[in-house]
Amino acid sequence: MPNSGQQTESSVVVQRHNIMMSIMLNRPRVLNSLNTEMIRLVQMALDEAEGDDHIGFVVLRGAGEKSFCAGGDLKMLARAAQSSQLEEAFQFFDEEYALDLRIYRFPKPVIVLADGITMGGGLGISAGADAIVATERTRMAMPESRIGIFPDVGATGWLFAKCPEGYPEFLALSGYESVGAECVRLGLATHLCPSDRLPDLLRGLEEYSESCPPERGSAARHILSHVSAFFSTEGFRDPEMDQWVRTCFHAQDSMAQITANLSACSSQREFCTAFLRQLGERSPTSLVLTLHLLRHNQGRSMAQVFAVDARAARFMVSHHDFMEGVRARILEKDDNPRWQPPRIADVDLSPELPRIFGTGL
Template sequence: MHEEHLRFEKTGKVALLTLNRPQVINVLTTAMLRALDRALDDIAADETIQSVVLRGAGARGFCAGADVKWLRQCVLDGQPELGDEFFAVEYALDLRLHTFPKPIVALMEGVTMGGGLGLAIGARHRVATPTTRLAMPEVHIGFFPDVGASWFLRQLPGAWGRYLALTGASIDGATARALGLATHYLDAPPVADLVDRLQAAPAAVALDALAQVPPPSIARDEWIETHFAHGSPAEILSSLETATDERSTQAAQSLRAASPFSVALTWELLCSSPPASLEAAFAREGELARQAIRHPDYAEGVRARLVDKDFNPRWAPPS
């Protein structure tokens, strides 16, 4: 089976799924998501397949998330319902990955952000490497951390979820492993070697045999708690601005640069009553995604960051 932007290869007991838009770091389209869902149908039905490897084509990364420039254009063209369809398909697929009966190994090499992290986080086994860069940068394009982030960011220790969501900061593979976003840390093993090992052993056994101790990370970080455990975004910003270290200055700049609409929405998602289940988290995020792409900050944020690249968004006044 071969589809333009998704490669599906079967080698013995292993299915290899490759997101295949390397020129744009494998950003996701509705067609890609549907193709991935069809591939999972075939894998589920094939009793000879014991495990799945999910990866991205090219050297730059696993997946940079949704094709947000296309989503913006849908809104500008008066067709936001195409965006609604994308999110419905994406969230249904992400939820399916969380509950898929066969073990999925997600190789989070390079850029793994937004919707890319949404795909990877649903895998039973999530492999970080020295090149891994994880982030949820949506507040800087007038959106919010979605793809189940209102569920999985709450699971992180301390105030890490708030920090990642409100600043859009990225973390490396060692930190991802320490926080539990990754289950294993490997020094970028050849995929062929990993597939060979998966032929001979269950995924957990094969990965445990390959896994390495990651470099020291900053997962247990008092700085996070000092500044991001406060009771509102305004208090967090004030705390950061009071500090004089470079890290606080950079975090304050990131928070100030975010859409006020996005910050308020993100805070509500992460700091209100937690969702009753992962399904409830996706349902709520689906409703908010439909609202968010229709808010003027979305088109403006994508314009400023990814279209004109002037990095000077004119955010709508907070209500």
């Protein structure tokens, strides 16, 4: 979506319009992927918005039409991993999670215009917003296990608050990419707006000048009612897929049980086969850790979930599979990672889980 004001070279562009503050991620050449500098600039903008009584709400958006935010800057993390500067990577995750948690706790409404690619860390900075507006161009996913990490940014907690039964496990393990209206159906977005109406929606938000109720939720509803004409009422239902996901993934405690469910499934055979193939492309350690995190984090506060994520990130970034995933999928791009261990059945995280969960500190 084009920027309504003057373009700058800053990686984050902040503008004011009446009582709205616009915070635009401005690295379109890399799909607005987040680095530490951008996270700090967004935090500074939120400091300003929180302290200014004239600012009533915040809009987060991305420069260009391809992406709101494709996640963390993987090349930056890859360089840190390759040069053994892991503290740089740890610092990035700590600051990213602090920003995500702040958006949950922010006293004023936050609206995200999630046009285009919104994945990984892009979903992380969206999850705590009052409204997440998707378009038909929106593509949402948590694909981290392909490079030997895990669905972090609080996803193993907030997926349960947003998604129908079975989908937290399905989305976190598969990296399934939902598109457009499906993002709303699955709970990853709250509203749908046709992309050709997005500039009008933004203009409507910029022109909003009424005083907001003091309570964040009430204020958000008041603001969104002002621009409701721009939202599509298109429905998207897929009861067959919902049933398949619920049957195969809901409340499962082991990867062995999930793979057994998929192998035995008589419906959606093509989908089952594709999913089993996707599992084979991912780090076994990442998958096993992800399922443990889903079971542990369900129902916990977001502060607790982010604390667990920080410890899990330290474990995975130091693990062979992250280095190998970065090599195979980002640096050399041979797409042939050699995971250690190579099979899900060989993964044993029992020595690590007490430390990751904070029960063995």
